[in-house]
Amino acid sequence: MIKNAHEIFVKTFDSPLNMECSQYQKCLGDENESEPDTRELALNRQGLSKLPTNYILDNIVSINLEENVFCELPQEIFFLRSLKSLNVAKNKMKLFANEVGNLSNLEYLNCSENQLETLPSSLSMISKLLVLNASRNNIVSIPDELKNLKRLETVDLSYNKLREVPTALVIGSKCITYLDLSHNSLKDFSKEPKCSASLKSFKVNDNCMVELPVWMRCLHCVEELCLGNNPFTCAPHHPLDNMMPLASLTMTKLSINSCSLKNLPISLTNMKNLTYLDAGNHLSYLTVDRKLLNSLWDISPALNLSYLKELRLPHAGLPVLPDEFWKRLNNLEVLDLEDNAVVWLPDGLSSHIHLTVLILSCNRLALLPNEIGAVKSLRELRLDRNKLNELPETIGNLENLIYLDLYDNEISEFPTSIGRLHKLKSLDLELNNIVIDESTIKVFKDFPSGYELMRKNLRSRFLPQNDRLIGSKAPPACNIPNVESDRESDSLSWNSDYQPEIQESMKNIAIVEEDDWDKTDGSDDFFDPEYSKALKNSVGRSQWHWARDNGRWVPPVGSDVFCPADIHPDLIPRSSKKEGPETSDGQFDDVDD
Structure with missing residues (x-):
């Protein structure tokens, strides 16, 4: 007899697709633990x-035939009345013979990753069955007879072709604690299953649900709930806002990625014990209907989750972090903010003594705070594809850092403090304004592996990154002209290797001075509207962006004088002058004064 089927399914087998029969056998009762190894095949x-x-198959209790080429169950298995565990995952089976019902003592069945379109009704005769894994098949329906499996505790039907919730699940076992129906085509889940009160892990992500059923909003015993990538109707209110109207003390893991969210749902305030929250967008979803994507502006409801250990908000368009972000979420261990629009990090990062993974890739960070050096628990720091000009010297204090990704930034001076990171195994410094040569790699003389090997280690870990280049960004051929002196020319010269599209687009542009630009205070000496317009059209960024991001523009006047870059780095199109009939001299001489 299995002691706890859900624990076996989830903890012993981290993935339902990788179940080992020998591990399952170890979880059987004390009587079975004393049996010889000859009972396992x-x-x-x-x-x-x-x-x-x-x-010799007599008295066999566990058979593992995973990852073979069986097209059907071997007939010899149907006579093994003592069999309790059968794993036939990753074969080529299209049909289960009805004789499988003869395995009256079977408690664990894994037939995942085959080509099954349905399950045999004779499975209902296996009254002792506790674990059923039929994920990653082509199943379109489940026989109603399976409602007789009253002892089922774990059911995985993910990655199939179900369009309706099987009746066998709705009126079947009350004991199901783990139910995975993700990656199907379910639209209506309005009928409450009998197992709703016992569910601890419930996954219905990646379906076609437009409404969140009332019963699903009140799963007060559930510990893990996955609702992501469903086309929920957002009018007049998002259905997730009404989830968990009463406080839930058991919910620890919630996934609501790609649910058309504009803000984190206020219902999070009733989930005080959450330790894991995923509310971003997965990379694989970015090519689907953009209406499904989360586009977050306000994440303040998450600040009440003081027990939160893992927060994932990738590809969510988040523009800024709340000022109290670090102070309120001081138990974070993993933070993923990849591909957002964050330009600065609020104060308080140094208080995070548990943070081990910090992912800030593909943001707009130009500065990394000095207090990053106080987070000595960090093992992985990803800062690739930002606008960093330099690294703080304190980064050398991250004594436990193993992965450091600085690919594609604007770093112009080699960060020698990296030499103090003696546990560093993976590093990528390519596509910066520095050249990795023999003089710079001397910093790594005390490392077990050289820079080239560390770069390969990082890129192999964070696949897919096949688009990554090797080399450096050549800095501009000349600096921006001194604003205190007259301009020597009407356009800037750029290094062709740095931004070739810009140089090509600037070849035949004639700069015309505008009479209505006030330059008496010197604040607009560097602004050229026609030049900026061409620059904007070529790469989507104005010269204000380039100067600001590269630290090559210093305001020519004090902070009390208005400068366009202060509030509008992006160009605002100017309205064209209306043309009217020309007037001749003396035309209005007869008008009275």
Whole structure:
């Protein structure tokens, strides 16, 4: 008898697709633990299409045939009345024979990653079945007879072709604690299953649900809930705002990625014990209907989750972090803010003594605060594709750092403090304004592996990154002209290797001075509207952006004088002058004064 089927399914087998029969056997009762190894038969990954004849199958309790080429269950198995565990995952089965119902003592069945379109109704005769994994098949329906499996505790039907919730689940076992129906085509889940009160892990992400059923909003015993990538109707209110009207003390893991959210739902305030929250967009979803994507502006409801350990908000368009972000979420261990629009980090980062993974890739950071050096628990720091000009010297204090990604920034001086990171194994400094040569790599003389090997280690870990280049960004050929002196020319010269599109687009542009630009205070000496217009059209960024991001523009006047770059780095199109009939001299001489 299995002691706890859900614990076996989730903890012993981290993924339902990688279940080992031998591990399952160890979780059986005390009587079975004392049985000899001859009661287990492991023939996985042997390329078999039928069972070998030189095995004695009497009294076998566990058979593992995973990752072979069986097209059907071997007939010999149907006579093994003592069999309790059967793993036939990753084969080529299209049909289960009805004789499988003869396995009356079977408690664990894994038939995932086959080509099954349905399950045999004779499964209902296996009254002792506790774990059923039929994920990653082509199943379109489940026989109603399976409602008789009253002892089922774990059911995985993910990655199939179900369009309706199986009746066998709705009126079947009350004991199901783990139910995974993700990656199907379910639209209506309005009927409450009998197991709703016992569910601890419930996954219905990646379906076609437009409404969140009332019963699903009040799962007060659930610990893990995955609702992501469903086209929920947002009018007049997002259905997730009404989730958990009463406080939930059991919910610890919530996934609501790609649910058309504009703000984090206020219902998060009733989930005080959350330790994991995923409310971003997964990379694989960015090519689907953009209406499904989360586009977050306000994440303040998350600040009440003081027990939160892992927060993932990738690809969510988040423009800024709240001022109290670090202070309120001081138990974070993993923070993923990849591909947002964050330009600065608020104060308080130094208080995070548990943070081990910090992902800030593809943002707009121009400065990394000095207090980053106080987070000595950091093991992974990803800062690639930002606008960093330099690294703080305190980064050398991250004594436990293993992964450091600085790819594609604007770093112009080699960060020698990296030499103090003696545990560093992966590093990428390519596409910066520095050249990695023999003089710079001397910093790594005390490292077990050189820079080239560290770069390969990082890129192999964070795949897919096949688009990454090797080399440096050549700095501009000349600095921006001194604003205190007259301009020597009407356009700037740029290095062709740095921004070739810009140089090509600037070849035949004639700069015309505007009479209505007030330059008496010197604040607009560097502004050229026609030049900026061409620059904007070529790469989507004005010269204010370039000067600001590269630290090459210093305001020519005090802070009390208005400068366009202060509030509008992006160009605002100017309205064209209306043309009217020309007037001749003396035309209005007869008008009275």
